[in-house]
Amino acid sequence: MATPTIKKKKTWQPYALYFILPSFILYTLFVIVPTLGSVYYSFTSWDGISSDVRFIGLANFVEIWNSPRVHNALKNTMVLTISLVILENIVAILLAVFVDKVRWLSKIFRSIFYFPTLLSGIVMGFVWAMMLNYNFGVVNQMLDKLGLGAFAVDWLGDPKYAMLAVILSTVWKGAGYYMIIYLAGLQGIPQELNEAASIDGANGWQQFRHITFPLLAGSVTVCMVLAMISALKIFDQIAVMTDGGPGFETETLTYLIYKVGFGELRQGFGTALALVLFFIILIITVFQVKVLQKREVEM
Template identity: 75%
Template sequence: MTWRYPDMNDTKNQSAWSRWTGRISPTVVFLLPAIALYTLFVVTPTFSSAYLSFTSWDGVSDKIHFIGFDNFTEIWNSDRVHNALKNTMILTFALVVLENIAAIALAVLVDQVRWARNLFRSVFYFPVLISGIVMGFVWTIILNYNFGVINRMLELIGLASWKIDWLGNPDFALISIILSTLWKQAGYYMIIYLAGLQGIPQDLTEAASIDGAGKWQQFRRITFPLLAGSMTVSSVLSMISSLKIFDQIAVMTDGGPGFETETLTYIVYKVGFGELRQGFGTAMAMVLFLLILIITVIQVKVLRRREVQL
């Protein structure tokens, strides 16, 4: 006996077909393709990664050996991972603070410009459009010890003794990564703060101005508190982006000098693909995922509470 697709022209099948289709909500039918794609490309890889994190798979062999929590034990005891965690936290904290400060300053500046406002917005936003790889190559040239723009300018003004090996000196390598990333990302968060500034009623600042409040007092007492929502969004996005930073480090320092700029994300790449320890690299990725999740939840709760208080 073979099953045939119901013929809708057959009156005998119309009532049965109507009852069957009537049980399915149009919303469910609309969401099914998205759910299928999400399951295929997100849910399935997530569970696969969770399983591989408990194995010693090399990423190439067909044989997968289950080793329990050995990878996580090694992560807990690894000095290299501890150093990468420290670098990641320093980089993340610095970027979240500096990117938001720079973005607020740029947003306020652009918002007050009356001539060529769109030009300034485009100029400040342009670095965001550059890929991380291209940006890394550009800044590698700018910071080069021998012919970089910064060191060449120091030579031209007679300060050759002040030349710095920006990417080769352990004291300046991470700072170089932070500053180059700040240059690239600040314009993105500037747009978020600009949207927040557009939502602030002009009546408030005008009333404060009539009462004798200066520009700084207006910003401190009115503008900054009313940007709390924009700050929540920008801070969370900046934090997640900083914890996942990879492109700049891969191009500019390759995790060096030594391990001074190696982060958790970069260890996942180096160990998983460079050392063919896919199981350990996947375990690191799971740890990074949990770290991002925990920090994001805490950050959102703290910032949301601040919004309510303001």
């Protein structure tokens, strides 16, 4: 006679107790509680140091709505974001296509193009600040050696070029990261499609336009969303390279939050501005994802 097997009753309590609960406690302490605290402080005139926390209602948000400095920072943020999203993705796609086509030393090229992403924003900012220095920077020295000294300008001190310098240096740092994502997408495209198009007489550009790029729609969605979020909250490069200047020409919302919160000791106003930036990022991200996913379906 066979011995009856006893089925052990499975329970979820141990998993909740030993795995979910500690994570939930940490998440609550370090995310939920500070977030709720930020919402509260955004309605106050707290300076970030004293125990005097005075409730002022919507005064901070009214000031944000009417402040020319905030409007200028928002304009700079939008210019920077649009430029970075477009340029980083274009450069990343070009690099990915190049690396995908190269048969010799492809791993070396991948490493070279990806290397800048390993640098922190602070280190990258210092490197580019030295390279673009008007007096001893390598960029102006090279222009001078090539007989183009007339084109040497104060890249970080001239209002006409400061934002351009920040954009180009950030593209140099970030394009390699998105290149890896596009490269993964390219390697998932069946080669038979391009071979068939080539037999039908399609040249390289036609193959890219009608086959490769449409099939990269998923990678484009991911990279554009990531690039947009990264650009909207850019801080390190501006802090090191321009300090928001010259004047307020490169001051973005993120850097303005830091300046008013810690430099001017207006934590209440800075927190309110941070909440505004959060909702801006949320709205743009949702809109962007919906538009790009619709494009994926159409393709």
